[in-house]
Amino acid sequence: MPTHVHPVLVGFGDCDPGGIVYYPNFFRWFDASTHAMFAAVGESFERSKRDNGWIVWPLVDAGAAFRAPARPNEAIEIHSTIVRWTPRSFRIEHRAMRGQTVLAEGWEVRCIGEPHPDDPHRLRAVPIPESLRQLFE
Amino acid sequence: MPTHVHPVLVGFGDCDPGGIVYYPNFFRWFDASTHAMFAAVGESFERSKRDNGWIVWPLVDAGAAFRAPARPNEAIEIHSTIVRWTPRSFRIEHRAMRGQTVLAEGWEVRCIGEPHPDDPHRLRAVPIPESLRQLFE
Amino acid sequence: MPTHVHPVLVGFGDCDPGGIVYYPNFFRWFDASTHAMFAAVGESFERSKRDNGWIVWPLVDAGAAFRAPARPNEAIEIHSTIVRWTPRSFRIEHRAMRGQTVLAEGWEVRCIGEPHPDDPHRLRAVPIPESLRQLFE
Amino acid sequence: MPTHVHPVLVGFGDCDPGGIVYYPNFFRWFDASTHAMFAAVGESFERSKRDNGWIVWPLVDAGAAFRAPARPNEAIEIHSTIVRWTPRSFRIEHRAMRGQTVLAEGWEVRCIGEPHPDDPHRLRAVPIPESLRQLFE
Numbered sequence: 301m302p303t304h305v306h307p308v309l310v311g312f313g314d315c316d317p318g319g320i321v322y323y324p325n326f327f328r329w330f331d332a333s334t335h336a337m338f339a340a341v342g343e344s345f346e347r348s349k350r351d352n353g354w355i356v357w358p359l360v361d362a363g364a365a366f367r368a369p370a371r372p373n374e375a376i377e378i379h380s381t382i383v384r385w386t387p388r389s390f391r392i393e394h395r396a397m398r399g400q401t402v403l404a405e406g407w408e409v410r411c412i413g414e415p416h417p418d419d420p421h422r423l424r425a426v427p428i429p430e431s432l433r434q435l436f437e
Numbered sequence: 438m439p440t441h442v443h444p445v446l447v448g449f450g451d452c453d454p455g456g457i458v459y460y461p462n463f464f465r466w467f468d469a470s471t472h473a474m475f476a477a478v479g480e481s482f483e484r485s486k487r488d489n490g491w492i493v494w495p496l497v498d499a500g501a502a503f504r505a506p507a508r509p510n511e512a513i514e515i516h517s518t519i520v521r522w523t524p525r526s527f528r529i530e531h532r533a534m535r536g537q538t539v540l541a542e543g544w545e546v547r548c549i550g551e552p553h554p555d556d557p558h559r560l561r562a563v564p565i566p567e568s569l570r571q572l573f574e
Numbered sequence: 575m576p577t578h579v580h581p582v583l584v585g586f587g588d589c590d591p592g593g594i595v596y597y598p599n600f601f602r603w604f605d606a607s608t609h610a611m612f613a614a615v616g617e618s619f620e621r622s623k624r625d626n627g628w629i630v631w632p633l634v635d636a637g638a639a640f641r642a643p644a645r646p647n648e649a650i651e652i653h654s655t656i657v658r659w660t661p662r663s664f665r666i667e668h669r670a671m672r673g674q675t676v677l678a679e680g681w682e683v684r685c686i687g688e689p690h691p692d693d694p695h696r697l698r699a700v701p702i703p704e705s706l707r708q709l710f711e
Numbered sequence: 712m713p714t715h716v717h718p719v720l721v722g723f724g725d726c727d728p729g730g731i732v733y734y735p736n737f738f739r740w741f742d743a744s745t746h747a748m749f750a751a752v753g754e755s756f757e758r759s760k761r762d763n764g765w766i767v768w769p770l771v772d773a774g775a776a777f778r779a780p781a782r783p784n785e786a787i788e789i790h791s792t793i794v795r796w797t798p799r800s801f802r803i804e805h806r807a808m809r810g811q812t813v814l815a816e817g818w819e820v821r822c823i824g825e826p827h828p829d830d831p832h833r834l835r836a837v838p839i840p841e842s843l844r845q846l847f848e
Binding site for chain 2: 593609613620
Binding site: 312313315316317318319322324372 | 586587589590591592593596598646
């Protein structure tokens with residue numbers, strides 16, 4: 301699978317009183333990279349909702365190991381790859397890099413959601429369409 | 438170990454175009470609950486830096502499983518417990534609850550950092566002082 | 575008009591490398607207070623969209639004067655009042671307070687939006703219904 | 712004065728349940744553009760604190776008029792110019808643009824802060840050094 305590279309300029313406001321990136325921002329950047337990766341093949345939340353009634357792509361789980369701190373004004377990159385598809389989910393792995401230095405290694409498992417028939421406030425995962433998977437081959 | 442309960446009112450701006458909480462915000466709330474839990478026993482980033490020269494409490498890793506969506510104006514709670522201490526780290530488990538409904542289950546492994554002697558831009562973990570651990574017994 | 579009081583516990587992650595609140599967060603808290611003020615009288619984005627097809631309440635303009643810094647773990651309050659209604663907008667004034675200390679004084683001018691008939695990607699302001707205004711008298 | 716152009720890719724997570732940018736994010740982007748503009752001439756929070764003991768550049772006031780909504784995956788730009796210097800403050804004007812469309816027009820008045828001699832938790836503005844001003848001529 302190809303790897304999507306998403307550039308990030310670390311902002312002053314992305315950092316906390318320790319002077320280093322406030323860790324939830326790595327998840328914001330992972331999410332942004334996932335959305336940019338799908339946008340690059342023509343997929344978006346807006347299109348999926350309008351055409352299919354889907355909520356894309358809610359999280360099943362996510363996590364990260366933090367290797368080195370990042371600081372304001374550093375140019376970093378998020379390298380993102382879809383590494384596995386299951387019938388109703390897919391796993392994306394992300395690496396935050398500053399040059400050759402790995403700052404964080406993370407993952408997201410996501411699905412395609414639709415309102416649950418028993419309770420529209422809940423979501424349930426639909427089968428992943430083969431056409432989506434093929435966009436990344 | 439006692440469980441700290443941190444209340445959160447889900448804001449409109451905490452939610453994304455899907456109308457549900459944007460997932461990195463759960464990590465913001467886990468972090469806020471950790472800091473509130475330490476503040477409740479008199480510990481803070483500011484005090485630790487001033488008195489010990491420490492950066493508290495950088496992340497080693499973190500993750501979450503997402504069980505149910507949350508929406509604007511919902512009152513939720515983060516239930517946080519330190520479940521394990523190692524010589525140089527500790528693990529906090531968080532449960533985001535709306536009433537009896539589990540919204541997310543997460544964890545953070547954190548340490549106490551100091552500037553690395555070989556490179557002040559990196560951090561290294563110091564031994565956890567027994568006095569800190571005792572604050573939570 | 576009554577004043578709505580919205581409590582905020584300043585988080586570590588709400589502060590920047592200067593150790594004080596990162597200023598856009600004051601606008602997040604003003605927005606949260608506005609939404610909580612409307613929720614207190616039974617109004618919400620979700621209800622307005624479902625029942626009226628409205629997007630509530632997009633910003634016309636907003637601003638703030640910053641008087642004193644706030645820091646992690648401080649309990650502050652946002653005091654919010656709707657001070658003026660025009661045919662298609664209303665003005666909310668916010669004061670961020672830590673005890674008797676004014677931290678910031680801000681305002682928001684908001685409207686009720688609907689998709690513009692010439693271009694659904696734009697919004698236009700609809701006349702403010704008298705029923706909405708009466709909720710705050 | 713030259714205008715600094717700061718590119719922003721609008722993220723899914725930058726948008727709210729209305730599907731448009733959550734307005735405090737415009738202030739995050741104005742702030743990011745200001746910091747990038749100073750970084751481009753070699754100035755940063757970190758350098759100013761280390762070499763001068765200054766906290767740069769706390770806000771005196773800020774505001775914006777919002778002209779048109781922005782949505783996920785749109786590439787926009789923040790155009791930023793320092794338009795006025797006073798003895799102890801400076802004013803930056805920002806325009807958020809999507810192509811030729813003005814999305815928002817904002818401003819920030821900032822100063823250079825140092826701990827107040829009567830109360831180190833407060834800040835006071837120091838005279839703007841001529842050398843700083845010259846960096847932008």
